[in-house]
Structures are given as C-alpha cells and as structure tokens.
Amino acid sequence: MTETFGIAELAKEFGVTTRTVRFYEDKGLISPTREGQRRVYSPRDRVRLRLIMRGKRLGLTLDEIAELINLYDVDPSEVTQLKQFIGVIHERKTVLEGQKQDIEDILAEMNRLERQCTQLLSQKQNKK
Template structure:
C-alpha cells in the first residue's frame, strides 16, 4: 500500500475545515499537531490533516483540549486505535449520562415552573381587579 505524498498548506487546511489560521497555529503551539517546516512555511502531511480533523470534531463534541490530546495521542501509540475507541466509548457513555441527568433536571424544573405559574394565575384570579372597581 503506497503512502500518500499529498501535503497541504495552513491556508488550504483552514479553508477545508472552515477554521482560522490562528486556530491551527494554536493547536500547533499546544503540541496537538506538528507540521513540517520548510523555511517559514508549514507543510501539513496526511497525519497532520487527520489529527486536525479529530481535534475539530472533538471541540464540536465538547471535549476539552486535554481530552482531545489524550484521544489523538492514543491513535499514535499503544494501544492504538482500539484503545482510542474504547476510551471514546467510555467517555461518550459518561457524557450521555450527564446530558440525560440534565434533561431530567430541566424537565423537573419546567414542571415545577408550570405548577407555580398555575397557582399564581389562580391566586391572581381570586383577587379583586382594581381596574374594575372605579
């Protein structure tokens, strides 16, 4: 199987992933990606492109940069992709459970507010209307 020799400039990746040059440089500064340098130009290889794609996906899903670094780094070391996927599955389960709890909390709060609003309306209707007593 032949390795891809395609490379990208920072501008090409920014356009492809609809992000800014500054964002890509930030991820480089954090050590999440490490493009080759040719003079002052950054040259991104397929590995860099995949890592950037994973980073941006992780951000969209609400992962912190530390969590993203763990996930991305797992892919390159033992236990590799299997460990990465197992970690992700575990993390996804935890996130889903937290979101389900938030949903339940919101539903309970909304029900309490509905009940309070109903009681306030009933109390309001039982009071004399000062506008009608003139």
C-alpha cells in the same frame, strides 16, 4: 510522495483561521514539518484536524481532545499501558453514552414541541 497542504488551505477547509491552526500546534495537537520557515501539513495532520473539530462539536476542551487523539499513538507492547488504555476507553465511553442519552432526551422533547406547534398552527389556519 504523499500529498501535502499549506496552512491557509487547511484553515479554509475546516472553517477556522490560520491563527487557530497554529494555536493547535502550540498545544501539541498537530506537528507539521517545515520547508524553510513555512509549515507543511501531511494527510495525517489533516486527519488530526478533523478529529479536533469533531471533539469541539462535542464540547470537549483541547486538553481532552489531546488525550483522545493520543490514544491512537499508544505503544501496544506494554501490558500495563494496555490496561490503562482500556480504563481510559471505559471512562470515555461512559461519558459519551451519557451525552448521547442527553441528546436523545432533548430530541424527543423537540419533536414533541414541534408536533404541538404544527398542530396549533394548522388549527389557527383552519379557523381563519
């Protein structure tokens, strides 16, 4: 028998409210089982939550996150599906590489600004 989790437990682990976790269920992002009326989450649900959080850190909408997550559940027996799948992956990769470039640009600028500042600061410190 595999480990299970309660809703409060998972919410705390990921730093969100239980409302949020239920909301993601409404949106079809996770599908916990029930034990009586209570929700019971599997390790798989937990992995999905982790993926959701990662997506959110990147500014994806829940719909986009759903599309990404569901990639893992594609049936690899149909050739047309496989081709579509590869197409989607390509699109996603393009966007992500753009984002990565954006980040590297900003990081470079930040580093430049930082150097400039520390230098200015040490100048002032010395003069005094």
